[in-house]
Amino acid sequence: MSLVAEAFVSQIAATEPWPENATLYQQLKGEQILLSDNAASLAVQAFLQMCNLPVKVVCRANAEYMSPSGKVPFIHVGNQVVSELGPIVQFVKAKGHSLSDGLDEVQKAEMKAYMELVNNMLLTAELYLQWCDEATVGEVLEDVDQCCQALSQRLGTQPYFFNKQPTELDALVFGHLYTILTTQLTNDELSEKVKNYSNLLAFCRRIEQHYFEDRGKGRLS
Incomplete structure (x- = not known):
């Protein structure tokens, strides 16, 4: 994502509060979800929990095809869709929630x-x-x-x-x-x-x- 695009997303994100119906999408549990994708999904869930931000986890067989980037997990927050931990951390930070602001x-x-x-x-x-x-x-x-x-x-x-x-x-x-x-x-x-x-x-x-x-x-x- 370019710096201009990042700034635009941050600006949009900052103007909207975290909704109660935020959703995290991942593949179906069991045999379909890969070990690495399961770890990535759990990391995002843990991060959002640590930020005290509610999210509903939805498992879909076609989750990776629903994601604009083709990556899972991804979150659907308002009219925004963001995938993977790094971009999600930045998206959440734009809304005023950060776990690392206290670090030097x-x-x-x-x-x-x-x-x-x-x-x-x-x-x-x-x-x-x-x-x-x-x-x-x-x-x-x-x-x-x-x-x-x-x-x-x-x-x-x-x-x-x-x-x-x-x-x-x-x-x-x-x-x-x-x-x-x-x-x-x-x-x-x-x-x-x-x-x-x-x-x-x-x-x-x-x-x-x-x-x-x-x-x-x-x-x-």
Whole structure:
């Protein structure tokens, strides 16, 4: 999206309050939704929950074809349609809701670096499991372990990655880790890597209980 287009969307978004009938679209649950798309959808849901913005989740067989960008998940808010976490974060920010405004510039840069790490390593692992990419299983699992180690060290004993308040990084990490931990796969090596880090497990449980109280009734308990 060009800078002019972004500015135009931001201007439109800022003039309208968040509606009660905002809708998030994703593929049908079960066999149709891909691991990576499920993680992406959950990340957006977590982000909106953290912003205290209501959204109804609708599963459609043709969700990706309904999206103007061909990407899922996407949200329908008023007369606006926005897909993927990054653009949705900017769209929501234009409406006056931001999880990262309290961070200084150094922290914001650090947050973006960790988000890139998650997208480069965890997303790659999910895509490998979907499409059997050329990378070997061992290399993929090693990348996942390195990513989890870095996230675990950054989180430490804090409730969230940047102290006491969640940011879009927390939403993104939760989306990917929770999906990996709760999706039944033919091989459990991926989830076992995540389970090696107790503070990441506690982090996922904390967000599940706080923001998804009725989701799966404690699938990580």
